[in-house]
Amino acid sequence: MNIYVGNLSFSTTEDDLKNAFEAFGNVTSVSIIKDKFSGQSRGFGFIEMPNAAECKTAIAEMDGREIGGRNIKVNEARPKEDRKGGDRRSQRKDRRPPRRDDRY
Numbered sequence: 047m048n049i050y051v052g053n054l055s056f057s058t059t060e061d062d063l064k065n066a067f068e069a070f071g072n073v074t075s076v077s078i079i080k081d082k083f084s085g086q087s088r089g090f091g092f093i094e095m096p097n098a099a100e101c102k103t104a105i106a107e108m109d110g111r112e113i114g115g116r117n118i119k120v121n122e123a124r125p126k127e128d129r130k131g132g133d134r135r136s137q138r139k140d141r142r143p144p145r146r147d148d149r150y
Contacts, residue, residue, distance in 0.1 A: 047094070047095055047096070047097075047098050047101040047122065048092055048093070048094050048122070048123035049067075049092065049093040049094070049095065049101060049104065049105060049120060049121070049122060049123055050090065050092060050119075050120070050121045050122070050123040050124075051063060051090060051091050051092070051093060051108075051118055051119070051120050052089065052090040052118065052119040052120075052121075053089065053090075053116050053117065053118050053119045054078065054087060054089050054090060054091060054113070054114065054116065054118060055089075055113070055114030055115055055116045056086060056087045056089065057114055058078070058087070058113055058114040058116075059078070060076040060077065060078055060091070061076075062113060062114065063076050063078070063091060063093060063113070064076045064093075066108065066111075066113055067093050067095070067104050067108065070095075070100050070101075070103050070104035070107060070108075071095055071097050071100025071101070071103075071104065072095060072096060072097065072100070073093060073094070073095055074094040074095060074096055075092075075093070075094045076091065076092075076093050076094075077091055077092050078090075078091035079091055079092075092123055101122075104120070105120050105121065105122060108120045109121070
């Protein structure tokens with residue numbers, strides 16, 4: 047089961063999160079999301095725990111708890127949604143009328 051952890055301090059490490067959540071059970075993986083250009087934490091991350099009961103207990107106990115000087119927000123992670131974005135040029139081509147080759 048995947049857990050979302052938000053409102054993280056920029057100084058919080060993956061080891062800090064792992065140590066905090068291991069008190070409730072086995073932690074499979076921890077990842078703090080970082081900015082792709084600067085490498086700085088974006089203030090949230092994800093924790094994966096294999097046992098659903100331990101996961102629900104961790105969510106209930108850790109929500110609002112202080113880590114790194116900030117009260118963290120803990121929820122069950124929602125599935126990633128498909129997003130459109132990025133290459134807007136390809137989207138514009140779909141709206142243009144087809145080119146007529148016989149104009150010239």
